[in-house]
């Protein structure tokens with residue numbers, strides 16, 4: 070991968086990761102794996118947790134959510150392998166499952182797995198995810214394949230443009246995963262904060278969003294995805310409407326806001342207490 | 345940020361309502377193009393970012409994949425290649441399974457004799473030796489000996505095809521047929537998963553979004569022969585079909601007959617899908633989009649290693665929990681007597697007329713009842729039943745195995761009917777439970793369980809009757 | 818791709834090897850959303866890659882991936898052919 074320069078120094082087998090399988094006796098951070106179908110999410114999941122989630126070269130191989138654990142620097146991470154989706158906007162069943170988990174499941178970090186050979190299509194989803202949460206790490210997977218196809222990606226530029234950390238990987242060859250875990254830990258602990266770039270729709274839409282945002286913001290200060298909620302309400306998304314009416318969204322906002330001021334450790338412990 | 349001021353309950357009411365009213369008003373102003381605009385903006389941004397970060401060396405797109413695709417989806421070669429691959433997989437399975445089969449068989453029956461001798465040496469009563477060694481152990485040994493070897497070859501090859509990326513091409517080739525029966529093209533992917541295990545196939549049906557098409561896929565998944573049925577089909581094809589041909593062709597003929605049975609299963613699957621989508625599950629076709637991923641080099645050694653370990657563990661585990669108890673039960677049925685006849689004889693006697701009408705016999709039907717929890721114990725149960733009275737024969741060759749069947753009245757017709765019955769009959773209990781979990785409907789679970797059984801009975805009856813007519817009985 | 822043909826037609830009318838640029842979608846609801854999610858927004862270049870052996874569905878190159886659509890669906894996508 071030297072030609073691309075991006076990951077020359079990061080290549081190497083995993084060293085700092087202890088695979089824990091399903092042993093969820095204690096956990097510090099919750100991490101979700103999202104991304105388009107067939108981008109290697111389950112491959113990453115298996116490499117990190119040591120579990121044997123089925124992988125296969127066709128989109129839609131994973132249809133049920135899998136959970137597994139790994140340890141890094143004495144912190145225990147719970148990893149959730151979500152089914153792949155092209156988007157989070159269509160409200161088909163699997164998209165709703167993925168979206169609800171990213172929103173209401175309150176993962177400490179969401180790893181968005183991108184197919185480096187098909188960046189444009191995959192960025193569409195990444196841009197949607199960063200609207201929902203700013204605790205995002207982008208995993209630029211399938212770098213080996215991209216290189217073979219003569220596609221060279223400047224991951225630093227990508228990271229600057231997206232406003233989130235980008236880690237090039239070749240999960241099948243266990244390349245880049247150490248760095249991925251380290252970055253995930255940094256985002257989880259707050260040592261690193263992402264400032265995602267938000268997409269501006271056309272003028273009329275943005276004006277409408279701007280009108281709604283202050284109203285929502287005053288209801289739920291500290292909510293990272295106010296713009297996204299505004300957008301959903303404008304689109305008449307039933308699930309989000311309902312979540313607002315029942316107060317579910319307000320509780321979520323409170324939980325997310327309190328997470329920001331607390332030390333991650335104490336929060337993680339608090340999370341183990343049943344609500 | 346002070347979190348104390350947030351009081352969801354207090355704020356929920358008025359603010360929420362005014363916010364929603366505002367949103368509704370704005371939506372009316374914006375009109376219906378909102379979503380389109382949003383997605384267009386997302387893609388525009390994505391394209392710009394991608395463009396900024398990417399440089400392309402050499403050609404834009406490696407044409408290699410497309411060259412292969414032109415061949416495997418071509419009008420003239422698409423279907424022949426699918427058939428040839430399927431035949432090749434079975435041929436390799438049949439050819440290759442002989443060696444481990446003989447070895448595993450020898451080892452297990454060597455242990456059988458030692459166990460028997462050991463029990464005698466410690467002075468165990470005859471019934472204990474009978475129950476434990478002739479029942480439980482034999483059941484276990486038969487399942488492992490008959491079922492494991494073909495699985496160890498079939499699954500790695502199949503997984504390699506999956507990792508290569510061939511399955512979506514199959515779905516692409518076959519979609520037209522699924523469309524014409526009112527089903528979804530991804531149903532072929534769920535059938536392919538069903539080849540491994542129908543319960544897994546039923547779960548895989550979640551790739552189909554439309555509830556109607558998904559239900560069709562769930563109900564018909566049973567017509568994809570699974571893990572527990574391939575070895576039965578392969579064994580019967582080898583013993584009764586291939587044996588009629590010179591040895592040089594026998595493996596190919598056996599593979600050909602297994603392919604034939606599989607295709608017949610597909611035919612029934614199409615027919616049932618058609619029937620359902622015309623009647624109880626009428627409706628519009630949903631959107632069909634299928635991504636054809638790039639071909640990827642399979643990790644052959646890793647696949648071999650993991651799928652051999654996985655399959656061995658799976659078969660052994662199921663042998664312990666399903667076959668061992670079934671073996672014990674068989675021994676009890678064969679040795680508990682009532683008015684001088686064993687329960688086995690009595691029960692299979694009752695089932696005999698019905699079995700005969702289907703081209704089978706009472707013992708086979710009894711074995712299917714014992715095997716409701718797991719398909720793979722059918723053949724072992726039949727063998728144990730046939731051999732329960734005489735002493736254990738040393739079965740170190742396929743010819744001797746065939747001899748056992750033939751002395752119990754089997755003909756090629758029995759083999760064909762049993763293959764059909766095995767292909768079509770009701771799903772195993774694990775699959776039935778999975779169907780219930782996935783559909784959350786008792787009604788559809790019952791349909792999915794009984795419909796195949798009814799079809800199996802009708803088909804076997806028809807085949808047996810025609811066969812007997814043709815043979816002039 | 819140099820210029821676009823003047824007449825608007827549907828994606829289904831193209832044959833393998835031909836290219837077109839998406840003009841609009843004539844469907845609503847979930848189908849429309851699905852298409853948009855795949856990147857079939859106006860201005861997108863689409864190339865016909867493969868025809869299935871039975872003539873339907875057809876696979877298209879859309880934004881870097883190969884995606885198969887049935888004829889009925891491709892008929893809902895209006896394009897202008899690249900000449």
Ligand SMILES: Nc1nc2c(ncn2[C@@H]2O[C@H](COP(=O)(O)OP(=O)(O)OP(=O)(O)O)[C@@H](O)[C@H]2O)c(=O)[nH]1
Pocket residue numbers: 104105106107108109110111112113123124125126127128129130131132151152153154210211212213214238239240241242507640
């Ligand atoms: N060459 C290469 N192949 C990879 C890499 N990562 C994953 N793959 C392969 O890509 C295919 C898809 O991997 P999965 O892990 O099943 O993908 P997924 O994202 O879980 O897919 P869905 O469950 O369908 O959403 C498999 O055949 C993997 O072996 C990689 O870094 N390099």
Ligand SMILES: [Mg+2]
Pocket residue numbers: 110111112123124130131150153
């Ligand atoms: Mg997966």
